[in-house]
Amino acid sequence: MTEPTDPAVRVSGAREIAPDLLVIPNDHVDLVPNIGVVGGTEAVLVVDTGIGTANAAQVLAFAREVAKGRRLYLTTTHFHPEHAFGAQVFAGEATYLVNRGQAEDLATRGPGYLEMFRGLGETVARRLDGVSVPTPDVIYDEHTLDLGGRTVRLRPTGRGHTAGDQVVEVPDAGVLFTGDLAETGQFAIFPWFPPHDTDVSGVGWLAVVDRLVSDVMQLNRRDRIAAERIDLKTWLPAFVEDFAANESVPSQRFALDAAREVAVEFDKEHLRQVLWNLLRNAVRHASSEASSVRIELRLLARQVELNVIDNGRGVAPEHQAQLFEPFFTTDSKGTGLGLYLARELCAANRARLEYVNDVQGAHFRVLCREARA
């Protein structure tokens, strides 16, 4: 392995992905996790620390700023150094909670991992200066943490990436922190590094991921759907503007044809997720010129069509059938879950998402119910 780049956590990149729920993204830097900061009215939970005390100190300072006096908790998704080996900095400031399997990993595997990671190169070794294997304050089998008006579930998954993996679920926001159980754009993470780590289980991992996918769908269950009337003539332009600003895409790249008065019945947050996903894909594959992504609204016999069409190369015929399968992706940085989840969300709203093979670029169509006047 070549010398890794410095695994620095960049708190300045933090993004709010749901109300009072921030992620400090890894920016595709190896050995940097996606760190979560989840707030309730009473307390704030930090998920993962980054590697070493300097990273963790930054994360702690950031969390304190977010918390504004609320009580702090820390949990880690698994014992690996880039996720947990900064926890000592939180001592006395936050209650550090982990599941039993992970506590055992920390105690038995931690010291070996510390030594192994110090051998990865100078930059990583420097990050681990002064680091000791952390000791949790609270150990549980499964835990529901009440942050005040928001409960978070800390759920061990069983052996997968490590023996003691857990996921962190925020049901009200439909968010799941998976640690390294789902990872993209990183070096291969099937860790079998004897003598320190021989706990990975491929079969276990696949089963865990299978369950997680259905869990994510559960988070967006039908009975949680708050379908409402959405007037697309006003909603769509605002949505596209919001997307362009958030994703730093010049708004001239979008051509919006939505002049007519059409309203649909849809959960607003779901429609937003679906279209966000489609626009992201379209922008990634379209050329950079103006109007390279078209968003067109049609009304046909009480059926509303929302079309997203780009001028890229389209989806190869041999891939079209698998396009909506979980984990299918042609993009090294994609999870392959986006289109699958988008289709499921549409189905939950009694709408249909499909790929239409009628132009040179990619054409996705959402067919939904027109709202009654």
Ligand SMILES: [Zn+2]
């Ligand atoms: Zn890991």
